[in-house]
Amino acid sequence: MNRITVPIGPQHPLLKEPMAFQLTVEGESVIESTLRLGYVHRGIERLCQERTYVQNIHLVERVCGICSHVHTTTYCQGVEALLGLEVPLRGLYLRTLLCELERIHSHLLWLGVLARNIGFDTIFMYAWRDREIVLDIMEDLSGGRVSHAVNVIGGVRIDLTEEHRDTILSQLDLLDKQVAHLLGIVEHERSLKARTQNIGHLSLEDVRRYCVVGPVARASGLNVDLRRDRPPPPYDRLTFTVPVHEDGDVWARTWVRMRETVESVRLCRQILTLLPDGPVAARARRRVPAGEVISRSEAPRGEVIYYIRSDGSDIPARVKIRTPTLTSLITLPTQLEGVNMADVSVVLAGVDLCIACADR
Amino acid sequence: MRCLESIAYLFPRIWRTLARGPQTVAYPLSPIDLPAGYRGRVHIRAELCRGCGLCVRDCPAFGLELEREDRETFRLIYHPDRCAYCGQCEESCNFGAIYLDNDFVHGTFNREALIEVLVDRKRTNK
Ligand code: SF4
Numbered sequence: 001m002n003r004i005t006v007p008i009g010p011q012h013p014l015l016k017e018p019m020a021f022q023l024t025v026e027g028e029s030v031i032e033s034t035l036r037l038g039y040v041h042r043g044i045e046r047l048c049q050e051r052t053y054v055q056n057i058h059l060v061e062r063v064c065g066i067c068s069h070v071h072t073t074t075y076c077q078g079v080e081a082l083l084g085l086e087v088p089l090r091g092l093y094l095r096t097l098l099c100e101l102e103r104i105h106s107h108l109l110w111l112g113v114l115a116r117n118i119g120f121d122t123i124f125m126y127a128w129r130d131r132e133i134v135l136d137i138m139e140d141l142s143g144g145r146v147s148h149a150v151n152v153i154g155g156v157r158i159d160l161t162e163e164h165r166d167t168i169l170s171q172l173d174l175l176d177k178q179v180a181h182l183l184g185i186v187e188h189e190r191s192l193k194a195r196t197q198n199i200g201h202l203s204l205e206d207v208r209r210y211c212v213v214g215p216v217a218r219a220s221g222l223n224v225d226l227r228r229d230r231p232p233p234p235y236d237r238l239t240f241t242v243p244v245h246e247d248g249d250v251w252a253r254t255w256v257r258m259r260e261t262v263e264s265v266r267l268c269r270q271i272l273t274l275l276p277d278g279p280v281a282a283r284a285r286r287r288v289p290a291g292e293v294i295s296r297s298e299a300p301r302g303e304v305i306y307y308i309r310s311d312g313s314d315i316p317a318r319v320k321i322r323t324p325t326l327t328s329l330i331t332l333p334t335q336l337e338g339v340n341m342a343d344v345s346v347v348l349a350g351v352d353l354c355i356a357c358a359d360r
Numbered sequence: 361m362r363c364l365e366s367i368a369y370l371f372p373r374i375w376r377t378l379a380r381g382p383q384t385v386a387y388p389l390s391p392i393d394l395p396a397g398y399r400g401r402v403h404i405r406a407e408l409c410r411g412c413g414l415c416v417r418d419c420p421a422f423g424l425e426l427e428r429e430d431r432e433t434f435r436l437i438y439h440p441d442r443c444a445y446c447g448q449c450e451e452s453c454n455f456g457a458i459y460l461d462n463d464f465v466h467g468t469f470n471r472e473a474l475i476e477v478l479v480d481r482k483r484t485n486k
């Protein structure tokens with residue numbers, strides 16, 4: 001049978017951000033695929049070496065448009081470690097609250113994208129409608145829907161009144177109901193299952209081989225979650241479960257992400273009820289003592305790593321960012337092998353691509 | 361059974377959605393509801409500003425500029441076209457002089473027209 005090459009991207013309706021695939025297709029199935037990245041490279045790491053530690057908070061916030069807060073959190077965590085600064089507990093709780101809200105927002109957004117890619121627009125509408133609840137909470141908290149600018153070195157710059165806390169708790173009640181419904185759809189809806197089960201399979205060995213992290217790894221049976229394995233405060237005081245699935249297909253990833261969303265709502269509620277009193281930030285020096293640090297956090301897409309080296313000035317000597325998407329991106333050729341042409345969109349959606357993150 | 365469940369789920373929601381009316385706002389004819397902490401244009405309480413330049417130094421987008429001759433003669437200039445509305449200047453100012461409010465309408469065909477001199481302080485007792 002004739003082989004043909006189908007290019008997807010850099011600009012393609014399937015992709016929300018630019019990247020390029022070359023699919024070699026025989027009949028209806030994909031035989032081989034190659035991947036090209038770098039279309040949204042913005043040189044952020046190099047730029048970090050030109051700006052002060054304070055300016056860099058806002059720069060690393062622009063690494064990702066969806067999980068912006070977790071990037072600033074990881075960065076600030078690293079700088080605080082270099083400074084030997086103790087962040088007040090209330091500050092940490094509020095930081096984590098934003099992180100968890102962001103996880104809900106990211107997963108609901110992703111569910112919408114997946115539903116859109118499989119042509120199930122009803123779920124897309126539901127998911128994005130419910131995502132508005134989270135975005136409203138975040139906007140009320142921070143003043144921005146996606147770029148929150150909440151973190152400062154030493155804590156956060158927002159605070160919460162009792163009244164505001166109660167409002168958020170009541171919004172979370174509504175969210176709880178909606179997310180439970182979405183989880184029900186994922187678990188029982190036959191057309192969703194038919195389009196996502198046994199597609200884009202990734203075995204546990206492949207996950208280990210490619211060092212995949214986050215929900216994609218957990219959906220293939222790898223039980224890793226930084227929030228539980230190396231809990232930074234306040235995660236060590238909160239109770240939650242880490243959903244893991246063995247199937248390793250797109251449906252398993254959907255299930256893992258929706259279960260995580262349920263857990264995140266639970267975590268938000270715990271954070272709000274346990275929120276300690278006190279200051280939200282400690283004062284930080286501008287000059288950071290010489291040294292290097294590796295800072296890690298569990299972002300919605302998996303573990304994000306920041307390496308920061310300081311030479312004692314107020315400008316970092318090196319900032320290196322390892323985003324979680326990069327690890328799942330390189331598994332795509334494996335996942336696409338033998339997949340039906342019509343299912344390529346489902347596989348692509350399944351890994352939750354954030355190209356801008358990966359390119360930096 | 362699932363079908364009945366779906367209907368039971370759907371109908372109250374359809375009813376509620378219809379009863380709620382449009383969710384969009386006829387902006388700019390009617391005002392919009394912005395949260396209290398919304399980060400819009402940068403403003404200044406000029407009498408509090410000391411020209412220390414901390415806000416200029418911390419601004420990540422080079423949206424502020426300080427032309428300083430001496431302690432009492434300086435100009436603080438704001439470039440909204442570069443501003444990222446991050447609120448870092450408000451955070452950095454030790455004197456509570458600079459702040460963001462929720463005014464976000466900046467549309468213009470002329471970039472230069474946006475530039476605003478926030479503080480123009482001249483020495484009084486020469
Ligand atoms: S809001 Fe941010 S970008 Fe705008 S002037 Fe202030 S510090 Fe600069």
Ligand code: SF4
Nearest residue numbers: 409410412413415453
């Ligand atoms: S606004 Fe504040 S930080 Fe900026 S120059 Fe004036 S006093 Fe200094």
